[in-house]
Amino acid sequence: MNWNLSELANSVQSNQTQRIDSPLWSFDPCFTLGVSVSALMTTCSVLYLFLRDLTLITPFTVSLLNLLVANLLLCLLFYPFFLIEQLYLTWPIGNSSCTLYQYGAWVIAGALCNTHALIALNRLWAVYFPDSYRRKHKKKLAFCECLGMWIYLHVGCLPGIILDHLWCQVCLQDLMPPKASTSIRLFVRRTELA
DSSP: OOOOHHHHHHHHHHTTTOOOOSOOOOHHHHHHHHHHHHHHHHHHHHHHHHHHOGGGOOHHHHHHHHHHHHHHHHHHHTHHHHHHHHHOSSOOSOHHHHHHHHHIIIIIHHHHHHHHHHHHHHHHHHHHOHHHHHHHOOHHHHHHHHHHHHHHHHHHHHHHHHHHHHHTOTTOGGGSOOOHHHHHHHHHHHHHHO
């Protein structure tokens, strides 16, 4: 059976409700699993070092701890669902898990990006205004910066996630056109069955 890509896309679009129950372990899910396990082990190791010796916590390392916590949350609340999305053609685990997946994608991944920005601004402040930095940058200020970032992210992202949970559900691929990778995985699955 010869298929070209447009026939495959049309086949997938007309057959969106088809469920494939067994996972497809291709390169992407295997790579995601490796990255998530190594990120979890590394993050937990560094957090353990900070918690074992509290003298390591300085005003600057408060931002690093914030980055580690955000990375740990991403490993626990985003990567497992991302792996499931890559393994299956449809979202097999329900609406609540879809909402948690979106929370990880928007709020926690946003926290990683914003924490990197906070660290960069912190370093700029230290380089260009060293006297002011030494006088004003204390643990309390660093903690307030990190807390403010988390509040900002929740205020900005949670309304959209809640509205999506109530009405739309982005994870349910029956409502969305399939991705190119979904079409290719379906083609591989069909050729395996033939």
